[in-house]
Structures are given as structure tokens and as C-alpha cells.
Amino acid sequence: MPINPSRAQDVWKDVGEHVQFTVLKLNRQDQAQEQAVFQEFADRSQAIIRSLKIRDAKPATGSQLKVAIGISSAAWDYLFPDAPKPAELETYQELQGPKYKMPATEGDIFLHIRASDAAVVYEAQTQFRRVLGPITTVVDETQGFRYFEGRAIIGFIDGTEAPAIEDAADYALVGDEDPTFENGSYAFAQKWEHDMSTWDHLKTETQEKAVGREKFSDYELEDDDKFKNAHNVASKFEENGVEQKIVRMNVPYSAPASGKTGTYFIGYARHWKVTKGMLTNMVEKSDYLLTFSKVLTGQAFFVPSRDLLARMAEGEFH
Numbered sequence: 001m002p003i004n005p006s007r008a009q010d011v012w013k014d015v016g017e018h019v020q021f022t023v024l025k026l027n028r029q030d031q032a033q034e035q036a037v038f039q040e041f042a043d044r045s046q047a048i049i050r051s052l053k054i055r056d057a058k059p060a061t062g063s064q065l066k067v068a069i070g071i072s073s074a075a076w077d078y079l080f081p082d083a084p085k086p087a088e089l090e091t092y093q094e095l096q097g098p099k100y101k102m103p104a105t106e107g108d109i110f111l112h113i114r115a116s117d118a119a120v121v122y123e124a125q126t127q128f129r130r131v132l133g134p135i136t137t138v139v140d141e142t143q144g145f146r147y148f149e150g151r152a153i154i155g156f157i158d159g160t161e162a163p164a165i166e167d168a169a170d171y172a173l174v175g176d177e178d179p180t181f182e183n184g185s186y187a188f189a190q191k192w193e194h195d196m197s198t199w200d201h202l203k204t205e206t207q208e209k210a211v212g213r214e215k216f217s218d219y220e221l222e223d224d225d226k227f228k229n230a231h232n233v234a235s236k237f238e239e240n241g242v243e244q245k246i247v248r249m250n251v252p253y254s255a256p257a258s259g260k261t262g263t264y265f266i267g268y269a270r271h272w273k274v275t276k277g278m279l280t281n282m283v284e285k286s287d288y289l290l291t292f293s294k295v296l297t298g299q300a301f302f303v304p305s306r307d308l309l310a311r312m313a314e315g316e317f318h
Helices: 031-055 073-079 118-135 165-172 196-200 204-211 272-284 288-292 306-313
Strands: 018-026 066-071 109-115 136-145 185-194 247-255 260-269 293-295 299-303
Touching: 018 073, 018 118, 018 185, 018 260, 031 066, 031 073, 031 118, 031 306, 066 073, 066 185, 073 299, 109 118, 109 185, 109 299, 118 136, 136 247, 165 247, 165 260, 185 272, 204 288, 260 272, 272 288, 272 299, 288 293
Parallel strands: none
Antiparallel strands: 018 109, 018 136, 066 109, 066 299, 185 260, 185 293, 185 299, 247 260
16 A cells, blocks of 8 residues: 555645644553543544634634544553554654753653644643543643744744655655554654844854755745854764655744744654654754754654554554
């Protein structure tokens, strides 16, 4: 069977107007109960999404609700101890470079919810929590938003290097190399906080050299015009001389009165090793973005296909 995007969860480049990222930790107090509750969630979550899409439907566009649900390696071992496991799923470990690091943090279940209406995001998260609340605690929840023209909070066009929608499936979805998990995706969630005062005081020309692109037009600079650790240089990952891609989104979040502003990065990939390679290059090459940013969280998850979620819901996957 070829890769089939219609069987996948929502792992595409679509930031949404309103976004909620939630990372939960299993209580690990009663394994049998928590397995049963997650089985219920695998079923109810899809019913909740279908219901909200009906409630949110707009005459011209339909509903813009999109949801991806991920499971960490440790959670997989706990919830499905006797079941097969995605070939590349592992617990993300802290990456340390010569100057900066990307920490690893707790996380068992990952929720990525986005919609054009904040009320829909709220309702989806609230109903998900009704099911998962008894067996989990919240590690982090972050509300994001769409910035002007869909730009990252630092003012540059986001996701230029991500594959076009028509090409994205081959980069985002597992294929027949791991048949049980076909149409699933490896997700990596990472929260950054920026020193926006430092960034905003840089001249535009310096910012462009730091990112590797012109700020207004998004035109890529010549290599000689970029900093050696420009973001689009440091984050590039090649295999056998071929650049590898993932579906990635940089979602702004902020508590502006408190001066806390940052980026929530989410990457979806067919191969976890590609995302991991990009992150490793960023710390080893001291990506310029790390000079004014602190990475707060990071963990890897697997986003099952909707077919596999259905098998989990029926108790067929254990």
C-alpha cells in the first residue's frame, strides 16, 4: 500500500489562527486503568474531532480544525508493552554543542490543536482533558497564534525550507519501510523563549545574515552573504549529499505584558533521524538563533495513523 495522506493525522504545514500545544505525563499509578483510559481516548478523540468539525463548519471553507496526537517512546512501552513499536521511536536526549544546548523534558502524550476559532481549540482541549484528566498531569500547555502574514515572531517568513503540500507526504509520513506504522509520523516538539529586545535592536541586515534570507522578500542570500552559523545553514541536514526535509512550523506565543515571547517549534517527519540530525547540526554549529534564545523543552513523539488509532480504540493493538 502506498503512503495515503487521507489516513494520517493532521501533520501538515498549517499553523492555524489559534493553536494549542499540550504535553501530558502519565501518572503511572495503575497501568491497567491508564491503558483502558487511553484506549477510550483513542476512540473518543476522533469522535470529538468529527463533532467539532460539524459544529465549526463554515459555509465557504468548512471547519479549519486540525489535530495531531502523539505518544512518546516511554509512554509507548507503558501503554503497549507487548505491541510492536515504531522503528525509530526513542526518548529524546539532551543535545549539547560547544556553546548551547537543547534540553530534553518530560512528556508522554502530545496534543497539537489548531483552528480558525479560539473557541474550537478551547472546546477540543477541554473535551480531551475530560478523558485524559484522571490519568495524566500537565507538563506544559502553550497557546500560539498566527503572526502577520504567517511569519515567525522574529519577522521572517516561516517554513520556506519545508516541502510544498503536494510533496509533503513523502517527507512527513512513514511508508512501507515500517508497514505496521505506515501513514504515521515522528513529531518533535520544542519550546523556545526569545530575548526580543536583543533581536529587535539588531539592524535588518544583521538579522538577514543571521537567518540567511531577506526579511521582506524572503529571497535567500548567497552563502558568502550569510553568517557561517545562519539558521538556514546550521539547520540543514544532508544524507549522502542530498538535503533532507521535514514538515516544520514555528508558532509564535507570548505574554507580551510580562515580556515573555517565544516560538513553539513542531516538526513532523517520516524519519526521526532527519529531525534529530537537524537539531544536532544546530547545536554543533551554534545556530545564530540560539544567541538570543533559550530552549525550554523538547521531546519526541510518534503520531499514529488514524487506522492505528482505530485499532488502539478497539483494543486490537496491545
